Amino acid sequence: MKTRSQDILHGPEWANVRALYKAGGYTDKELKRPVIGIVSSFNTICPGHVIFRQMTQRVREGIQAAGGMPVEFGTIGACDGIAMGHKGMRYILPTREMIANDIEAMAQAHRLDGLVLLGACDKIVPGMLMAAVRLNLPAVLVNGGPSLPGRMKENNPYGGEYIDHSIIQQSEGALKAGLIDEEQFAWIEDHAVPTIGSCAMLGTANTMGCLAEAMGLMLPGTATIPAVYSQRLAAAYQSGTAVMELVKQNLCPRDIITKQALSNAVRVNSAIGGSTNAVLHLLAVAYEAGVDFSVFEIGEICKDIPHMTPMIPAGKYTLLDFYEAGGIPAMMKELEPFLAMEQKTCTGKTLRDNLLHAKKYNGEVIRSLEDPVHRRAGIGILKGNLAPEGAVTKPSAIPDEALYFSGPAKIYEGEEEALAGIRAGQVQAGQVLVIRNEGPKGGPGMPEMYKAMKLLVGMDLGGKVCVVTDGRFSGSNNGCFVGHICPEAAEDGPIAYLQDGDIITVDVQSGLIEAPEVNFEKRRADSPYQYRRQVNGYLYQYAKNVKNASHGAVIPVCEETETTALIPFR
Template identity: 35%
Template structure:
């Protein structure tokens, strides 16, 4: 083993080394600082991030593994983001969480790190940090909660909220029953049990090579998660000895495999903006077009809500991610490596599908071509996304009259107005919800339908937005429109009554207004008034420096890796 990074703090007999050792002694034996890897456990546990509240127990198993392998485990609480709790949106602080974690890893005497995340933004922020500081790192996902049940059937976390709330608005479910479903939906520790962003990012992180193969998707209450955490602690020590850093195994091939996996599991559109940001930290040239080129025609093989029927507990029981990847093995890069040092493909030989209803075989997919489609046109010059597997087939080619909302507040104020001029063929347009405009790109793109149309039996409409939507949501939603309205995108110029044409097969989203007419238009005062204009703090820094969705919505000065070297020593 080469000289440990932590030796820069602890080695020698001068005053600084004395201080570093003395303040860390506190019952630790002297040999803890001599040749033993210092492994940080970057832990996003928080009572205000309920999906991650159990991670302290997971961290205890990691500690045991680190000790067993001869390392020194060090708890490092890091910024935690609870998707359901923080306002205005957790995405506003993903970059801050990544920056804070990166800086703490670089500033402290650590040689490697185990990353504990679960809720939507925690795994992406941890991976962005690990990519930037480039220390040996392994992810342990916190795992999904157990299946929820209500009225005799499965109740998916997140997805059930959208379904049941629309039933209440349509008058087909009582408020009392809706309230009663709360305790039925969340019945154990863990993150969302649908194929939402949390489950998606855990599985995509494994396909990327940052999770020990076979771990992602293990339910949070399952004792096998603690076993996996123990092994991850041991592995982190081994990775330090082998100098196995993210830059040594995360390559373009890794991201190609992640895109294939994202499509095959029917994963969340949010994974696109996260993978783009992680790739940006590594200096890997990943673009929106890669998601369409590599993943758009990959079959969806996982029958999970919101695109299908089952939940993550069923997915794990049915064989998990490795069983899915074995079905699309020919589409994977066989040379892409993992945190173990071996290629991902080597872990597929023993994978099996144990329930062919939950995980489909290649010859009977849930959706033949269900990957995320990238749209362009005069409404989205830099791209927009749609998830065909979650959309209504009859709406994938559609022309309708725009009904425009200048902010989410404007939308909520008017959507249920019985006098709103809207019908089932209309296209709902919501702007001012991009990275700059809100700020933070909230999950509001899956707009609730007008109450009067719900009463008529309408359950889907074409919706267009520069924001995001929850991975647990569904519908014919065109989202991540870039450039956003607040960055001068054409979405700011659309007016109610304009016709919008969606053609997913042709990969187009256009407003039927001549270019010359669009060029003459300026955003309405109400549109501009809806854009965020923070005066201070993180929001001001974010708005001034955030990039657009098509490049990952990272801050411009955080793109690229800075390595683990500290610019100055302590004095």
């Protein structure tokens, strides 16, 4: 089998390359095998990534057993939870592009033949998916798995017996409102996150792991295995053997991640009630794959798929419950009438073949199409004079009484100002809290308005105040919220011209977001928007080049024309 690594490993003219590998302990026999990169985001900052030191060893063993030569390298993996609510959050979404670029550079510089990608947490998995389809080398992704949840049976705000990291910020609001005391607050801090792994609820980290599996680039049933379970190491080994089979078949990511596979992922995300951030990431993966896919198509696809799994923050269950109920294979089996079943996957088989033996073990955790948690979709795309290029919301996490919300605007120029206003009691029930200049360009970096929403929920205002922003939200947020307003304020979008007291109407079920009485063109002509943050370093380059949220917040990687289709590297 001729592989591209042999272009620089065969013949006397490439003795210098072989010598460098031999300096690292590789043998002549190994240098005749396909060279497979093991990409890991291991670090000891983010608890979702600690497991990768063990997992990379198991992947290495799987590759070797299947006849490959494994080589390892690392990439960054920042923790959203640690970066939340301060200037560091502006760097989190931009790391997605950094990760994709890192992997591209290493794979191309060393003519690797395939990749096993080990990532966890919010931007790492999508960054790796983007790299996989950009390079189009045989690849398998394996995530680090969710943490086990904490247990709190009494006064559990989610209604079950489990809690996770997201309860902590919500509890700050409850502490401020006098609903819990300092001792209870300290207990929650100490018991909410009992193990390593990505956060135990259905945040962006676990959402993207689930969607990578749904798209076929992760082995079936592996996305939801808890980080501390031995099966997680077995999945790493199996991923190492699987990539070698893909190399033999020359089955590449663009054969797997097609428009139909992306549509499958959108449907799964709606059914599980996944993160709003998935919209950004699926659009970015589509862009890198050369697939024409729009935010409004996502909205249309979602409409047919009800919310079927009540996981935190939209229910009482966790990823542990979902895993034990059958995970993504069981959910996809329920959705079979809506899915493109002939899609190829990283097993070398079709989705239909992969799901032949899928079983559901708990009908309360994974509901049926006939008996969903909510008839409404898990994700909604809105449009109107406030967001002519679209906005994103999460109907599954919005209280019934707040699905239609109309009220006067309370404007804040950024997250810090909004948090100070909420903590000072400036935000009242019935208002629409507008946080602007937090988009990809204006933030820059499109930080999450996680803390603002959590504080409001903890103060019992989650369904009584609607938060509207050109920033984004965490997958763990619940309450009434709309993010990804496009165009953003920094693009001179309508949100820049809202004023305190303007009536804003959000009609989730009709897909509408409007300020019906505002003439935005007149305001723009009368007083052009001036607000802009001064930034330097990487964020300067990011703000200068990034597209808006309805285009996936991507940084273009080729010259754009109407007929542009990215050409994969080979």
